[in-house]
Amino acid sequence: xxxxxxxxxxxxxxxxxxxxxxxxxxxxxxxxxxxxxxxxxxxxxxxxxxxxxxxxxxxxxxxxxxxxxxxxxxxxxxxxxxxxxxxxxxxxxxxxxxxxxxxxxxxxxxxxxxxxxxxxxxxxxxxxxxxxxxxxxxxxxxxxxxxxxxxxxxxxxxxxxxxxxxxxxxxxxxxxxxxxxxxxxxxxxxxxxxxxxxxxxxxxxxxxxxx
Amino acid sequence: xxxxxxxxxxxxxxxxxxxxxxxxxxxxxxxxxxxxxxxxxxxxxxxxxxxxxxxxxxxxxxxxxxxxxxxxxxxxxxxxxxxxxxxxxxxxxxxxxxxxxxxxxxxxxxxxxxxxxxxxxxxxxxxxxxxxxxxxxxxxxxxxxxxxxxxxxxxxxxxxxxxxxxxxxxxxxxxxxxxxxxxxxxxxxxxxxxxxxxxxxxxxxxxxxxxxxxxxxxxxxxxxxxxxxxxxxxxxxxxxxxxxxxxxxx
Numbered sequence: 001x002x003x004x005x006x007x008x009x010x011x012x013x014x015x016x017x018x019x020x021x022x023x024x025x026x027x028x029x030x031x032x033x034x035x036x037x038x039x040x041x042x043x044x045x046x047x048x049x050x051x052x053x054x055x056x057x058x059x060x061x062x063x064x065x066x067x068x069x070x071x072x073x074x075x076x077x078x079x080x081x082x083x084x085x086x087x088x089x090x091x092x093x094x095x096x097x098x099x100x101x102x103x104x105x106x107x108x109x110x111x112x113x114x115x116x117x118x119x120x121x122x123x124x125x126x127x128x129x130x131x132x133x134x135x136x137x138x139x140x141x142x143x144x145x146x147x148x149x150x151x152x153x154x155x156x157x158x159x160x161x162x163x164x165x166x167x168x169x170x171x172x173x174x175x176x177x178x179x180x181x182x183x184x185x186x187x188x189x190x191x192x193x194x195x196x197x198x199x200x201x202x203x204x205x206x207x208x209x210x211x
Numbered sequence: 212x213x214x215x216x217x218x219x220x221x222x223x224x225x226x227x228x229x230x231x232x233x234x235x236x237x238x239x240x241x242x243x244x245x246x247x248x249x250x251x252x253x254x255x256x257x258x259x260x261x262x263x264x265x266x267x268x269x270x271x272x273x274x275x276x277x278x279x280x281x282x283x284x285x286x287x288x289x290x291x292x293x294x295x296x297x298x299x300x301x302x303x304x305x306x307x308x309x310x311x312x313x314x315x316x317x318x319x320x321x322x323x324x325x326x327x328x329x330x331x332x333x334x335x336x337x338x339x340x341x342x343x344x345x346x347x348x349x350x351x352x353x354x355x356x357x358x359x360x361x362x363x364x365x366x367x368x369x370x371x372x373x374x375x376x377x378x379x380x381x382x383x384x385x386x387x388x389x390x391x392x393x394x395x396x397x398x399x400x401x402x403x404x405x406x407x408x409x410x411x412x413x414x415x416x417x418x419x420x421x422x423x424x425x426x427x428x429x430x431x432x433x434x435x436x437x438x439x440x441x442x443x444x445x446x447x448x449x450x451x452x453x454x455x456x457x458x459x460x461x
Contacts, residue, residue, distance in 0.1 A: 038364030038411065046363070069222040076229060083233045087240050094244040097251040098269075105363050155364075159410075187365070187411035 004130065012123070013134040016142040019207055022115050023146040024200045029115040033147055033196055034189045036109065040163050043151030046106050047144025053088070053110055054119055055136030057081045061124040062132035068125075077120045085111050115143055150195045158186030249300075256300045257281070260326055262375075263341035263355040265319035281326070286311040286433045302328035302339070306429055313433060318343065324352050327430050331422025334414040336360040338369070338422050344383065348434045351392065354378040356419060366415030377406045383427060383434065390427045394420035 022028045029050070036042040060080050061068075068076050089107050092100035110116070119139050124132040155161055160168035160182050172180035185191050215221060257277040258268035266276060283294040291313055299305060302312060306328070314326035323346045331338045336359030343352040354375045361367045368374060378392070382403060385391030394417070395401075397410040408416030427434065 036363045038362075042363035042367075067216065067225070069216050069225050071217065072222055072226055075226070079229060079233055083237060086237060090240050090244055090248070093251065094247040097248075097255060101255070101357075105360055105367060108360070184410060 009131050009134055012127075012131045013138040016135070016138040017145065018142070021142045021146065021203065022118070022139045023143055023196065024203045026118065028118040029113055029143050030193075030196065032109045032113055033143075033150060034192045036106070037147055037150040037154055037192050038158065038187055038189075039155045039161075040148065040151040042106075043147040044144065045102065046109065047140065047147045049103060049106055049110055050113055050115060050143055051137060051140025053081070053085060054116055054140045055133050057084050057116060058119060058124040058132040058136035059129045060084070061120045062127060062129045065125050073125065074117070074121070077117060081116050081120070082111050115139055146196065146199060149199055150192050153195050154186045154192060157183045158191075252300050253298050256298070259355045259357065260314055260316070260341050263326055263343045263353045264316055264324060265343075265353045281314050281316040284313050284315055286313050286430070289432070291315070291433075301330075303330035303337075306330065306426075311430060311433060313430070314341075316343070318352055322346070322352060325433075327426065327433075329422050329426025331418050331425065333358050333361045333369075333418040334366055334412070335362070338415075338418050340419075340422065340426075342378070342423070342427065344434070349383055351378045351381045351383060356422075358415070361415050362412065366409065366412040368409045368412065369415055369419055374407075374409060381406065390424045390431075392423055392427070394423070 016022055016026075020026065023030065023033055032046060032050075036046045057077075057080055061077055064076070064080075085107055089100060089103065092103065119135060123135045127135070152162070155163075156167065160166060160173075160180075168180060168182075170176055172178040174181050216225075254273055258273040260281060261271070261273060261276055262268045264280070283298065284291040285294045286292075294312065299312065305312060312328055316324050316326055318324050324343045325346075325348065326341050326343045329340050329342055331340075338356065338358045338361075340354060340356035342354050344350065345352050356369045356375055358367060358369060361369065377400075381392055383390060383392050385404060391404040393405055394408045395405045396413065396416070397408045399405075400407045408419075
């Protein structure tokens with residue numbers, strides 16, 4: 001057991017959550033951070049799906065790593081990811097149809113997520129299956145954390161709701177004689193880049209000493 | 212023996228074997244699961260029709276309620292005839308070929324209704340929906356819309372109840388006898404024919420507007436719009452191209 005959770009393995013898991021966060025430090029997965037963060041729920045669904053897929057594709061590539069021909073390794077990685085995502089979505093469609101309807105929009109976004117390819121190339125190609133699994137989980141959760149922050153800010157200020165429930169009292173709104181109005185800018189994808197920028201700023205100033 | 216993983220022969224063999232394995236795996240999964248998936252899709256389609264009728268498809272036994280409340284008909288030669296074939300899950304090509312399905316049904320509130328399937332195009336992919344109209348065929352009783360791949364949190368919100376419920380009670384035809392029911396920009400709906408679009412998803416909202424218009428126009432004869440008809444187009448090609456300038460999604 002002690003070997004399973006050695007310091008190195010722990011670092012593979014906790015690193016991406018903070019000091020080596022995929023979005024704020026490695027700058028991977030920015031595109032999907034734009035696409036699915038206008039509300040909290042899709043942000044969480046996307047975060048969890050990426051976590052699961054990254055972890056398992058990391059394990060598969062890590063098991064194959066010694067056999068993969070160097071010159072076509074990216075193609076092999078892509079095939080593994082695409083096959084995995086397709087099979088998972090087929091299984092969901094057969095056994096939990098409602099979930100698959102919810103996820104169908106994300107499937108394409110998951111396959112092309114840079115975090116997957118980035119971690120396969122940077123970690124799973126050099127490490128064993130267990131550390132790779134932890135690395136995948138860690139990166140997925142690190143990614144999900146940023147998505148949730150951005151989704152929270154955008155949904156709160158853009159729609160006045162959280163998880164679809166109104167949190168801003170109706171009487172505050174201008175239309176009801178109040179003073180408040182939802183910020184339409186927040187709904188635009190560009191705004192999520194600005195929020196990600198602010199998160200990176202905060203993150204770097206907190207972690208200044210460690211660099 | 213140490214493999215030379217950089218050799219040409221090895222690379223080719225590896226790629227070939229990998230492709231064969233993956234292809235076999237995908238084909239196997241797809242064919243093994245096809246039956247259950249098709250059953251799910253059919254069941255979900257029935258659920259969508261019931262949704263347009265005001266039922267909550269998440270809480271009812273879809274198959275039983277459908278059996279009880281909905282009848283599948285085809286509109287031909289000016290009258291409705293019961294449809295005998297197996298249940299369809301996509302209606303786009305059927306409508307194009309002039310096979311106009313109309314579901315006669317009772318709504319959750321016990322009203323008589325006709326449900327009309329409509330198909331259209333959003334920003335990234337297909338849209339479809341079901342529109343329930345009242346017995347007099349002049350008002351909407353309920354709608355259900357869904358999409359293939361609209362942006363989550365923006366265009367995908369056409370699948371949410373608040374958007375669909377806006378259509379309830381709206382009149383369909385304007386004074387000139389054409390379909391006047393439409394979707395405007397978010398918050399701009401004024402006349403009784405207009406419905407608010409989704410903020411930040413102008414093109415998807417336009418897609419819904421076009422779908423509703425073309426879809427109902429295709430059923431004009433059934434709906435019996437009294438006034439002059441210019442020339443009844445079969446479902447007009449959706450004109451919204453992906454590269455329009457107001458593209459704010461993604």
